[in-house]
Amino acid sequence: MTEIDRVGVVGAGLMGAGIAEVCARAGKDVIAVESSDAAAEAGLKRLTTSLQRAESRGKIDSAADVLTRIRVSTDLDDLADRQLVVEAIVEEEHAKTDLFARLDKIVTAPDAILASNTSSIPIMKLGVVTQRPTNVIGIHFFNPVPVLSLVELVPSLLTSEETHERARAFVQDDLGKRAIDCQDRAGFVVNALLIPFILSAIRMMESGFATAEDIDQGLVLGAAHPQGPLALADLIGLDTTKAIAESLYDEFKEQLYAPPPLLIRMVEAGLLGRKTGRGFYTYG
Numbered sequence: 001m002t003e004i005d006r007v008g009v010v011g012a013g014l015m016g017a018g019i020a021e022v023c024a025r026a027g028k029d030v031i032a033v034e035s036s037d038a039a040a041e042a043g044l045k046r047l048t049t050s051l052q053r054a055e056s057r058g059k060i061d062s063a064a065d066v067l068t069r070i071r072v073s074t075d076l077d078d079l080a081d082r083q084l085v086v087e088a089i090v091e092e093e094h095a096k097t098d099l100f101a102r103l104d105k106i107v108t109a110p111d112a113i114l115a116s117n118t119s120s121i122p123i124m125k126l127g128v129v130t131q132r133p134t135n136v137i138g139i140h141f142f143n144p145v146p147v148l149s150l151v152e153l154v155p156s157l158l159t160s161e162e163t164h165e166r167a168r169a170f171v172q173d174d175l176g177k178r179a180i181d182c183q184d185r186a187g188f189v190v191n192a193l194l195i196p197f198i199l200s201a202i203r204m205m206e207s208g209f210a211t212a213e214d215i216d217q218g219l220v221l222g223a224a225h226p227q228g229p230l231a232l233a234d235l236i237g238l239d240t241t242k243a244i245a246e247s248l249y250d251e252f253k254e255q256l257y258a259p260p261p262l263l264i265r266m267v268e269a270g271l272l273g274r275k276t277g278r279g280f281y282t283y284g
C-alpha cells in the first residue's frame with residue numbers, strides 16, 4: 001500500500017462516483033466535491049446504489065461500511081488536506097483549467113498529486129496553470145470504473161518521474177488495477193485505436209458496403225469481439241464518439257479520425273444510441 005490515504009475526487013457523475021467508490025473500497029478516506037447540492041445528492045445516490053449492488057453480488061462485505069469513508073461536499077476548500085485529487089468534471093477545457101488553478105491554491109501538501117480523468121484534454125494544459133506541473137498527471141479510468149481494470153497513466157512533458165511512479169503504485173498496489181503508460185496525446189492508447197475502428201464501421205455502413213447487423217456480426221463471430229463496433233458506438237454514445245473523434249482529428253489532422261457525415265447527422269438528430277433509445281439500433 002502507498003502512503004496515500006486521503007483522496008479527493010472532483011465531480012461525482014458517472015466517472016467521479018466510480019472513482020470515489022473504488023478508492024473507498026480500497027480503504028481510502030474520500031471526499032467527493034460536486035458543483036451544487038442537487039448534483040452532490042445525485043452523486044451520493046449513484047455511489048450508494050452501486051455499492052449496494054456490489055454488496056448484493058458478494059463483491060464487498062458491507063456497502064454501509066464503505067460509505068462511512070466517503071463524504072460528498074460542495075466546498076472545494078474541503079480538499080486542502082488531500083494527498084491525491086482526481087478531477088472528473090465535464091470535458092471542457094476552460095472548466096478544467098479553472099479548477100486546476102483553484103486546486104493548486106487549495107491543496108496544501110507540496111507533494112500532493114493533482115490528477116485528471118480527462119479523455120482528450122492535454123495534461124500539459126492543466127499542468128501549466130498550476131505552480132506545480134511536476135505533480136500533475138492524467139489518471140484515465142474506464143467506465144464502469146468498479147468493473148474495468150484498466151487505467152491509462154498520462155504524464156505530461158513536465159510531470160516528474162516521482163509523480164508518475166507514485167500514481168502507478170496507487171493505481172496498481174492500492175486499487176488493484178492494471179496501469180498502462182502513454183504519452184500526452186489525444187485519445188491516449190485505447191481511444192486512439194478504438195475510435196478510428198468505429199468510424200471505419202460507420203463509413204462502411206454509410207457507403208452501403210454492408211448493413212449494421214452484418215458488420216457487427218462479422219466482428220463478433222469472425223474476430224471474437226464481445227460486441228460489434230456499431231453496437232459499441234451506441235453504448236459509448238454517438239455524441240461522445242463524435243467528440244472524441246473531433247479531438248483526435250484536431251490533434252493529428254488525419255482523415256481516419258474525421259467523424260463521417262452519417263455520425264454528425266445522427267448526433268444532430270438526437271439519435272445518440274442507448275441513452276436516447278435509438279442509434280444504429282433501437283432500444284427499450
Ligand SMILES: NC(=O)c1ccc[n+]([C@@H]2O[C@H](COP(=O)([O-])OP(=O)(O)OC[C@H]3O[C@@H](n4cnc5c(N)ncnc54)[C@H](O)[C@@H]3O)[C@@H](O)[C@H]2O)c1
Nearest residue numbers: 011012013014015016034035039088089090091118119143
Ligand atoms: N463517460 C466515460 O465513459 C468516460 C471515460 C473516461 C473518462 N471520462 C472523462 O471523465 C470526466 C467526467 O465524465 P463523466 O462521464 O463522469 O461526466 P458526467 O457528466 O457524468 O459527470 C461530470 C460531473 O461533474 C460535475 N461538475 C461539473 N463541473 C464541476 C465543478 N466545477 N466542480 C465540481 N463538479 C463539477 C457535474 O455536476 C457532473 O456531476 C470527463 O473528463 C470525461 O472525458 C469519461
